[in-house]
Amino acid sequence: MKKIVYFLSILSVLSCQDDNGEYIEIDQPLDFIIPANFPEPVQDISYNAPTQKGFELGRKLFYDGRLSRDGTVSCSFCHEQASAFTHHGHDFSHGVDNLEGLRNAPAVQNMAFQGEYFYDGASSSLEMLSIVPIHNPVEMDENLESIVLKLKQDPVYVKLFSQAFANKEVSSGNMLKALGQFMTMMVSANSRYDKYVRNEAGGTLSTQELQGRALFQTNCATCHATDLFTDNKFRNNGLPPNPNLNDLGRETVTGFAYDRYKFKVPSLRNVALTAPYMHDGRFGSLQSVLNFYASGVQNTQNLDPLLQQHPTLGIPLNQQEKEAIIAFLKTLTDEEFVSNPLFYFRT
Amino acid sequence: MKKIILTLAISILALNAAQARTEKDSIDNPFRRYVALLEEDCDACGCSANGGSMGFSSMLNSNFVGIRYIHQSYKSRDGVFNNSPWIDENFNTAQLWARVPITERIEVMALVPYHFNNREKATGKENIDGLGDITLMGFYTLFGTKSDSATVFHKFQLGAGVKAPTGKYDSANNGSINPSFQLGTGSWDYTLASEYTVKKNNLGLNATVNYVFKTENEKNYQFGNQFNYAATLFYSTKIDNLDIVPQLGLAGEKYDENKDHGEDVPLTAGDILFGKMGVELGLQKFSLGLSTMLPINQNLTGGRVEANYRWSLNLNYSL
Amino acid sequence: MKSRLKNIAGLLALSLFINSCSSDDNGSAPADGTSGDVELFFDNGVAGDALMLGNSYTNSNGETLIFERFTYIVSNFVLIKEDGSEFTYPKNESYFIINEETGQFTVHLENVPAGDYKKIKFGIGVDQQRYLQGETAQQSFWDLAFANNMTWTWSTGYRFINCQGTFTVDPAHGGDTTSRGFMIHQGSNTATDNYREVVLNLPTTARVREGEMPNIHLKSDANVILDGDTKIELHHNLNGAGTAASIMAGENLITIANNTKKMFTVDHVHNGAGTHH
Incomplete structure (x- = not known):
């Protein structure tokens, strides 16, 4: 964790200047440090190697209610940091329209070290798993295409996407990748x-x-x-x-x-x-x-x-x-x- | 004597199995001559689009020109499934032909067809019109009864010929179920034929077999070789000046598999047996013929094409 | 007489001569370094009959099905020559959806090396390797799949086959006359890889040449999904309330993966002329 903080702070200082005198931040790769007492990651980090801008974008998305149909339910709504990214005190969570789910929100931590996600292993891909809560009608009840349309309206997102990905697109693929990068970096190993x-x-x-x-x-x-x-x-x-x-x-x-x-x-x-x-x-x-x-x-x-x-x-x-x-x-x-x-x- | 000869006019049914037509032939002046029917057989399968047909006259030295109209009706399955719809295919041909004797025993025949074919698929109507394949044949009479006073007359002829690729061949039609929907085979094809006719009094029998060797066309498609056979009974009679020759017989065709770039194309071989009947009428130098063929047994293009019937009408003028 | 004979002989000889000149092989051999396109047309059927949505079909399990949706993914196309050498279509472009509802039946492959091909190989669904690469490695295909109802949402991944409609069961097989809905969503999940590949012979060679595109006309048989080598009865797969049949996981998908290996045959190949007739 300390090392991650160290790296990120170094990188945030780096920038380059283009001919117009504007600062263009270079998207630097982030180092994924495996804690000494952890086994090897199960996921292949290189598939979706975290970069600074990708991480920032993923974080912003994680906290953004626009990923839900009515704009109220973000990932962070049920995955609260203070409770190690679970839903504090809730056995079941409520999603859009106050609809109640059927399972307890699991902790989002050390995701790269897991092979399958959700209690039933519905997904084995860190990049793809976000699809499930997004589509679940009692959670976020949205689809990827609609989210992309919403994000395209926001110049902050447009800029972040163009910084984070080589093809600069605001696309569902890039969105899932960004969330995946964010979750990859959420390592808890300093208890x-x-x-x-x-x-x-x-x-x-x-x-x-x-x-x-x-x-x-x-x-x-x-x-x-x-x-x-x-x-x-x-x-x-x-x-x-x-x-x-x-x-x-x-x-x-x-x-x-x-x-x-x-x-x-x-x-x-x-x-x-x-x-x-x-x-x-x-x-x-x-x-x-x-x-x-x-x-x-x-x-x-x-x-x-x-x-x-x-x-x-x-x-x-x-x-x-x-x-x-x-x-x-x-x-x-x-x-x-x-x-x-x-x-x-x-x- | 002349009358006998006249009554001896032998109808000749050009049998190429596809279309058989009988014609009476008569010694000239003032006998009629009837043109030997030339088969224009639109081979049903591996349609060489008017494969060579054989026709010949039993008598020597017959000259004529004529025109004939042929209508063939088929249906074919437009689709790869058992319940794909069957569509009608109509092949209509107008032919010009002529027959020229070269020597006492040798004669040459030419045949020039023009086709108007159509069919209606699920995707729309399709028409192809145009010149078909021109056929040229030579015949040699091996033996024939010369005597006018004989009771029984025989004639046996051998022939060989060639069909030129003057009709358009469109390879786009080969993807469909019936690859024979064409104006021509696009290839030079060669025929060997033989014909035997025997007549006693007014009743006669004409039997013919021929074999067509088909070659590969420019698009590397080759229609399967074809074997044709036919047998026709005819009866010559006369009312006043009008000759009447009713006919009844059988005609069969057998097709080998087509080849595409030398590879056998599955389900393009076939065979068919027709029953046929017709009549010819003759008056002075003109003759009119009408014939129809109905299938008795068939298995064409792997069962995906069916012949319904054929009929033809012809008008000849002896030269 | 003699001159006439000579004329005939001359005529015949001439025609033979002309013919021999004109029937030279017209460059059938493929030129090295050239390429052409190949089109595959998927003609959907049920037990030999054409598949029409809304039409009913009865299988040997005594179940009568009306298909309202029949969509599948075919992928990873490989063209194989007589000597066994293969051309593998670029993987990134090699995923296609065939959809009876929208009338999408064609797979169009470009820049296939010119040659004579005798077999084809392709997969039904999405292979694990591709699936694990996630949505972003195949963005445009994912979007296409989503638009065609070929993605899962409660699990992550593609539906390989989406077959939906209604069905009734013959009383002799234990049914009542009620019409119920059925949904068959074939695919892989994190426990089972249900992707399968098939190799099909081409009845005649597909000749790929520059400017010449063979059309390979395939037939599918949707009946084998349930009524294939191993039978699956919809009325044994009803949901808890007994109101509909749903097949989306478990042993059934492994059975379907096996049954569907026999779902495709090549009916004929049409060379040279271009598009499907």
């Missing part, structure tokens, strides 16, 4: 836990937190694996299906019965900020999540075998253990990420 793991200043964990970490590694880290805290797989963790929603999860996308009720394992980074929890936001606190794992797991279709290791389904934990784990999970909060001005845009 207290990270500093601990990387032996950096400020990286100390208390005894309880360390105990929590040990318990986490034994009981949780098979699914919430690596320092990304997810194995990016689709699993059924035994949540009793909500009869009102009957959300089939991964099966919605693949159509296979063996994918029923499987949802993507979310990253637990910044989890203290992203309540409520689960794909439908049914748990308001980490305590209730751990209560569920200890005694609430049900044997629904395709229940993950990892939750069938003990006499009772799930993960047996006593209260003291739960508290230690919760303490540990709180160390995954990355204050820098949620307050980084680079990821904010005042509209």
Whole structure:
């Protein structure tokens, strides 16, 4: 994160002068730094390598309600920075016309390290995924062509697009690319836990937190694996299906019965900020999540075998253990990420 | 004697399977001569657009000129599907022909056709008009009964000829289901023919076979070789000065596959068998003929073209 | 007599001579370095009959379908010569949409190297490599696909085949007489790659020459989508409320991908004259 800030500040100073004496900013590439304790990115960064102007454009778009049909719902509406880009306190979000969605807004962070997006893996492309919420009638209810028409009316966008892309066009393709570049740069890897793991200043964990970490590694880290805290797989963790929603999860996308009720394992980074929890936001606190794992797991279709290791389904934990784990999970909060001005845009 | 000879006038049916026509031929002065019908056969498949037709007269030394009108009706499937619509195709021909004896045994025939063909596809009407392929043939009489007083008369002739590519060939028509919608084959084609006629009293039989070798045209399209055969029964009779010769017979055509740049074009081979009947009337130097052909059995262009009927009308003048 | 004979003989000889002069091969061989265009015409049908929107067709599953939309993507065209050598059409230009509703039936390939081609190969849908390149690598095609209802919105990617309409089921096959809607959206998703390629023989050679454009006339058979090697019955694929049949994911798409390998044949090739008749 620091390095990104450093680079960006250097680049913002660079400019060149054309014959008319106007400053023309050169669109400089941005360095994508892989944190030392992270695995390799899953997405190919070079497909849509972030540049300064592309990033700026993507950020502006992310915060722009014009991407929705009635101009009220931007990406940032449901993905708020202060909550690690989730919808604070909302189990479901409301989109245009106050229509309510069926799933909890997931965190937009470390996107380049994921292979598939959304709880059901509807998209595997960082560039393409924005299409889904844009088209969803209960979210933004818009289409790409209309958005482009709106953006073309705005000289600020016209200028940004021409700076960010070689073909200078205000096009849906470029728009998606810009959003993709913005999301690529949203790396969260500077929590207290990270500093601990990387032996950096400020990286100390208390005894309880360390105990929590040990318990986490034994009981949780098979699914919430690596320092990304997810194995990016689709699993059924035994949540009793909500009869009102009957959300089939991964099966919605693949159509296979063996994918029923499987949802993507979310990253637990910044989890203290992203309540409520689960794909439908049914748990308001980490305590209730751990209560569920200890005694609430049900044997629904395709229940993950990892939750069938003990006499009772799930993960047996006593209260003291739960508290230690919760303490540990709180160390995954990355204050820098949620307050980084680079990821904010005042509209 | 002369009357006998006259009554011996043998109708000759030019059979090129496509169109058969019988004509009586008579010894001249004052006998009539009827022009041998020249088949102008619009080969149904791999339409060489008026392939050579054979015709010949049974008697020697017959000269004539004539004009004939032929109408052929087909339908073809305009589309690649089983339920594609069938459209009508009409081939109309007006022909001039003449026959000139060179020696006692040899005669030459020329045939000049002019076509008016039309059809209506889903996309609109299509017309092609113009000169067709000109045919030139030579015949040699191998043997023939010379005696006027014989009871049974025979005649056997061999012929060979050539058809010139004077009719326009348009390769654009080859994409469609019926590649024979043309004015000409665009190629020089060669024919070998043979004909045998036998007559006893008033009743006669005429049988003919011929084979047409077709060559590749400028657009590298070659219509399939064609084999034609026919047999016709005829009866010569007379009322006062009017000769009347009714005819009944069969005619068949068989086509090899067409070739495009030397490659066989699938579903262009075919065969057809017609039943035919007609009549010829003769008065002094003029004769009038009418004939019609109806298909008995056919499988043309892989079943995608069907012949409905053919009829023709001709008027000849013996020289 | 003799002179007449000589005349005839002379005449015949002359005609033969003229003919032999005129039937020389007219430069059939392709000239190196030249190129021409190729046109492919996709003629849509159902089990051998022409496909007409609004018309009903009954398949062997006892289901009678009325098609209201039949659109598909064909891509990655390759022309193959007798010796096996291939010409691959530039990938960026090699994506096309055939749409029965709008009457778009033609694929026009430009600057194909002159030569004699005996087979063609193409894909049904969009290959994963292309799909993963995202919308921007293929902007104009994406826009075209969106305009033709060939993109997904609840998932990301293209619909390879969009086949919609209504259907009824024969009581003997367990149906009632109700007419219900059906939607078949064939495509890939993040779990399954359903893109397939087919190789088709050309019944006669397609000759590409400078200024000569062969027209390859293909037939499609929409019936094989459901009634192909493996059968799919719409009334076994109804939504929860039983009001419509929807096939957009899962095993069905893998089945359709396989069935549709037999969806196309080449009916005939027309050389030289240019456009579809």
